[in-house]
Amino acid sequence: AQSVAQPEDQVNVAEGNPLTVKCTYSVSGNPYLFWYVQYPNRGLQFLLKYITGDNLVKGSYGFEAEFNKSQTSFHLKKPSALVSDSALYFCAVRDIGSSNTGKLIFGQGTTLQVKP
Amino acid sequence: AAGVIQSPRHLMKEKRETATLKCYPIPRHDTVYWYQQGPGQDPQFLISFYEKMQSDKGSIPDRFSAQQFSDYHSELNMSSLELGDSALYFCASSLSGAPYEQYFGPGTRLTVT
Numbered sequence: 219a220q221s222v223a224q225p226e227d228q229v230n231v232a233e234g235n236p237l238t239v240k241c242t243y244s245v246s247g248n249p250y251l252f253w254y255v256q257y258p259n260r261g262l263q264f265l266l267k268y269i270t271g272d273n274l275v276k277g278s279y280g281f282e283a284e285f286n287k288s289q290t291s292f293h294l295k296k297p298s299a300l301v302s303d304s305a306l307y308f309c310a311v312r313d314i315g316s317s318n319t320g321k322l323i324f325g326q327g328t329t330l331q332v333k334p
Numbered sequence: 335a336a337g338v339i340q341s342p343r344h345l346m347k348e349k350r351e352t353a354t355l356k357c358y359p360i361p362r363h364d365t366v367y368w369y370q371q372g373p374g375q376d377p378q379f380l381i382s383f384y385e386k387m388q389s390d391k392g393s394i395p396d397r398f399s400a401q402q403f404s405d406y407h408s409e410l411n412m413s414s415l416e417l418g419d420s421a422l423y424f425c426a427s428s429l430s431g432a433p434y435e436q437y438f439g440p441g442t443r444l445t446v447t
Contacts, residue, residue, distance in 0.1 A: 250434055261338075261424060262377070262438040269434060308376060312434060319390035320428065321367060322436060324376040 220245045222292075222309045224325035231299045232333055239294040239328045241309030250312035251292045252322065253283055257305045265307075268292060279303070299332045306330075336360055338427050338439035346445045347415050355410040355442045359427030365389070366408040367436060368400060371422040383408060384430060415446045 221244045231237045254262040266277025273285045283294045306329050310322040339358040347353050359366050365384045369377035379392035383402035402408045422443050426436035
């Protein structure tokens with residue numbers, strides 16, 4: 219069964235510093251990986267995805283993620299954090315099991331706190 | 335650009351009542367997904383529809399049912415509500431096939447008292 223894990227409940231970083239939010243995955247076959255961000259009382263906003271191709275994918279709001287097959291990781295990164303980046307971040311994998319209907323399986327989420 | 339629309343945004347019900355949540359996908363999207371997010375939890379898949387047919391089913395209680403209509407909007411019907419049904423319910427839509435990302439609505443916050 220497909221799964222993703224986010225080992226950190228919370229990440230704290232100072233504004234202007236680089237940030238990393240970690241995600242590891244477990245899938246059979248090639249993974250389809252996604253990052254979403256959730257602001258308080260809001261829906262999930264799509265940030266970026268990895269389907270195939272370059273291991274470094276660029277997304278919205280200056281975020282990028284690095285796909286590492288040997289480490290089964292898909293860490294979210296940003297060179298310079300903003301206070302407005304403070305939110306809840308979810309890593310997700312597309313379920314490609316027997317039904318292959320595309321439902322997403324989410325990690326438990328990581329709260330990013332960027333301090334001024 | 336048009337986004338996924340969900341209504342109502344907030345809903346308060348009492349135990350044993352029924353609730354209906356509505357979802358209007360992005361135009362031309364043919365697939366709708368429903369997810370439930372409990373307090374402090376990650377979203378959990380409930381059910382999905384492709385071209386108006388149920389395509390997959392997750393951890394959805396038998397008290398819940400859903401359908402997708404000819405205009406592609408979807409409704410999640412919840413009966414005999416329990417306190418534990420209090421959660422944020424998201425609808426997401428996508429195009430079948432690539433590029434695979436799902437676009438989420440703002441959610442309906444259901445509170446059962």
